[in-house]
Amino acid sequence: MDATKKQTKNWALVAVMLGAFISLLDTTIVNVALPDMIKSLHASSESIEWVISGYALAFGVILILAGRLGDKFGRKNMYMIGITLFLIMSITAGFAGSEASLITSRVIQGLAAGLFFPQINAIIMDIFKGEKLGQAFGILGAVIGIATAIGPLSGCLLIQAFGAENGWRYVFFVNIPFVILTLILAFFFLPKRSVKQEKVGFDFLGVLLLTIALLLLLYPLISSGANNFKLYDFILMLCSIPFFFLLYKWSVREVNQGKNPLISPHLLKNKEFVSGMILSLVYFAAFTSIFFVFSLTWQTGFDRSAIISGLAVSPFALGSMIAAANSNRFASKMGRKLLVVGLLLVASGLALTSLIFSGQSGAFSPWLTAIPLLIAGIGSGLIISPLNSFTLSTVAGTERGGASGMFNTAQRVGSSFGIAIVGSVFFRVLGNSTAHSKALAFSHSLQVSMYVNIFLLLLCLILVFRLPKKTHS
Numbered sequence: 001m002d003a004t005k006k007q008t009k010n011w012a013l014v015a016v017m018l019g020a021f022i023s024l025l026d027t028t029i030v031n032v033a034l035p036d037m038i039k040s041l042h043a044s045s046e047s048i049e050w051v052i053s054g055y056a057l058a059f060g061v062i063l064i065l066a067g068r069l070g071d072k073f074g075r076k077n078m079y080m081i082g083i084t085l086f087l088i089m090s091i092t093a094g095f096a097g098s099e100a101s102l103i104t105s106r107v108i109q110g111l112a113a114g115l116f117f118p119q120i121n122a123i124i125m126d127i128f129k130g131e132k133l134g135q136a137f138g139i140l141g142a143v144i145g146i147a148t149a150i151g152p153l154s155g156c157l158l159i160q161a162f163g164a165e166n167g168w169r170y171v172f173f174v175n176i177p178f179v180i181l182t183l184i185l186a187f188f189f190l191p192k193r194s195v196k197q198e199k200v201g202f203d204f205l206g207v208l209l210l211t212i213a214l215l216l217l218l219y220p221l222i223s224s225g226a227n228n229f230k231l232y233d234f235i236l237m238l239c240s241i242p243f244f245f246l247l248y249k250w251s252v253r254e255v256n257q258g259k260n261p262l263i264s265p266h267l268l269k270n271k272e273f274v275s276g277m278i279l280s281l282v283y284f285a286a287f288t289s290i291f292f293v294f295s296l297t298w299q300t301g302f303d304r305s306a307i308i309s310g311l312a313v314s315p316f317a318l319g320s321m322i323a324a325a326n327s328n329r330f331a332s333k334m335g336r337k338l339l340v341v342g343l344l345l346v347a348s349g350l351a352l353t354s355l356i357f358s359g360q361s362g363a364f365s366p367w368l369t370a371i372p373l374l375i376a377g378i379g380s381g382l383i384i385s386p387l388n389s390f391t392l393s394t395v396a397g398t399e400r401g402g403a404s405g406m407f408n409t410a411q412r413v414g415s416s417f418g419i420a421i422v423g424s425v426f427f428r429v430l431g432n433s434t435a436h437s438k439a440l441a442f443s444h445s446l447q448v449s450m451y452v453n454i455f456l457l458l459l460c461l462i463l464v465f466r467l468p469k470k471t472h473s
């Protein structure tokens with residue numbers, strides 16, 4: 001009986017890991033296919049960028065709502081609905097005959113990913129306890145690192161395999177077998193909703209206020225691009241503040257009347273949870289922007305192929321995968337000190353990478369940055385999964401879906417901020433560079449971007465000490 005139960009839990013874990021993998025893979029795999037989409041669909045570069053921006057925006061906006069829907073209607077139900085919609089939109093995106101139909105499919109696909117993604121953390125916490133919970137989060141951390149890092153390389157390999165004219169369609173078609181397998185495993189092995197989840201209410205005004213606030217915050221960051229941020233975008237972001245404030249006041253009012261608001265004020269009073277959420281935001285601002293500037297430098301600055309660019313960052317993915325898979329063992333002994341070690345490794349790895357770039361006047365072998373990026377990857381693997389465990393373990397069962405949505409939203413906001421900030425520095429230095437060669441200009445701008453990353457990572461150290469000393473279920 002125990003062996004069967006253990007096997008069921010393991011297959012359930014595979015089901016949610018597949019969901020995490022495909023949703024994050026789709027945030028980066030499409031990037032390298034944009035030029036071929038423009039040619040094939042006779043689209044403008046400005047509009048086709050919404051294939052990426054629309055997905056990211058829809059993904060980020062719905063996360064918190066999706067988490068609460070999981071609390072109310074059952075995590076398995078919302079997970080399967082989101083996965084099914086993701087499958088349909090992958091097919092329609094692959095068969096798209098115009099830029100409008102492709103962008104529409106991607107926006108809905110982003111909503112679908114945002115619908116099922118918050119259920120992942122909550123499901124993991126529902127079915128695992130103690131040491132097993134930490135191990136599960138360790139695997140999730142490895143999946144996040146791998147999916148984020150191999151996206152561009154996977155997209156390039158698919159385009160080369162199936163040709164420039166229609167190869168971009170297989171960037172979407174590749175989801176189909178993974179999603180079908182995910183659906184089958186989820187149907188048979190994910191636990192059904194508990195009785196407690198049925199008591200969760202639904203907050204329509206809270207949904208409206210949150211949606212407006214997140215759109216005002218995320219739209220300028222995602223749509224303007226790293227090199228096109230204007231005063232108008234900054235004003236829009238400032239306009240999100242009163243809506244967040246109104247949402248908080250409304251949530252307090254709902255609680256005082258004995259109701260269940262979309263955003264629980266109790267969560268916002270949980271200092272450990274809020275500290276972990278802010279730490280996650282700042283870390284992801286540094287973490288995801290690494291791949292943005294590194295890939296751009298190799299492809300545009302050094303005129304290397306997307307495959308070489310993808311292979312150049314693969315040591316980071318390898319280090320992250322190995323470290324994340326073993327992070328629970330270290331976390332149980334070191335507590336939050338492990339996060340300090342991880343942050344210092346990431347900062348050291350990036351500093352070494354930056355020094356290597358500073359000593360080069362043009363293209364060089366990716367092998368020179370392999371060890372520093374491996375060190376940074378190991379550090380990242382020691383951070384992501386323990387951070388999940390430290391933060392979400394402070395939340396009660398009936399609030400796990402909403403808390404997971406808030407935690408994931410912080411990561412998406414952090415990613416958007418990171419790319420906007422680091423990318424803006426990157427393009428500004430590149431534009432003002434007096435270097436004689438384009439490669440040298442990119443090299444210099446990459447160094448500045450990495451210094452920004454190092455600053456953000458060191459800032460994270462201040463927040464680490466607000467977290468609990470040990471993980472607990």
